[in-house]
């Protein structure tokens with residue numbers, strides 16, 4: 001029988017076209033999809049994540065950004081089976097950032113006061129010339145909801161491993177309780193983002 005320390009279920013939420021499916025596919029080791037094939041209903045993929053002191057089975061649930069395609073999916077029930085929600089917007093699409101408040105309203109409705117890990121991803125960070133949401137603005141929004149903020153690119157596989165590792169470590173810390181000392185604490189949120197931005201802005205480092 002397969003052995004692991006924790007089983008983690010994560011839900012991806014965000015507007016249509018922000019890159020949820022690409023992020024899930026990249027995490028599962030699949031190539032980047034150039035075409036936008038809207039998700040109908042829900043989809044999921046599972047992968048093991050093995051760290052020196054922690055092994056986890058990670059199940060990623062991908063949702064339809066277009067609410068019309070969510071009909072009949074039993075979203076509330078699906079949500080209650082997940083310990084963490086990854087909210088995603090597109091840094092080159094302001095609407096997708098503005099509409100995060102609808103996602104948060106959904107989450108607040110489903111969670112009914114239960115503890116939940118939230119992570120915010122600003123995806124398509126490779127589209128630097130088209131950026132309309134600054135990292136500073138997104139970070140301020142994330143902090144107001146007590147979320148970690150990371151910038152990702154599903155296209156170039158930037159920060160995806162880090163995003164999922166953070167989620168798993170955070171949830172493992174909560175699930176394993178007394179054993180949680182085995183899981184390494186991530187560095188401070190702001191320091192990680194600043195390091196990432198310095199890297200993103202420096203062409204010779206990329």
Ligand SMILES: Nc1nc2c(ncn2[C@@H]2O[C@H](COP(=O)(O)OP(=O)(O)OP(=O)(O)O)[C@@H](O)[C@H]2O)c(=O)[nH]1
Nearest residue numbers: 016017018019020021022034036039065153154155
């Ligand atoms: N440049 C760039 N394009 C991306 C990135 N991630 C996704 N895309 C593109 O964005 C489009 C939408 O990606 P999807 O992953 O299908 O978006 P989604 O959020 O799953 O959309 P729905 O299923 O409709 O909710 C596709 O054309 C992808 O190739 C990225 O990091 N950078």
Ligand SMILES: [Mg+2]
Nearest residue numbers: 020021038039
């Ligand atoms: Mg999709």
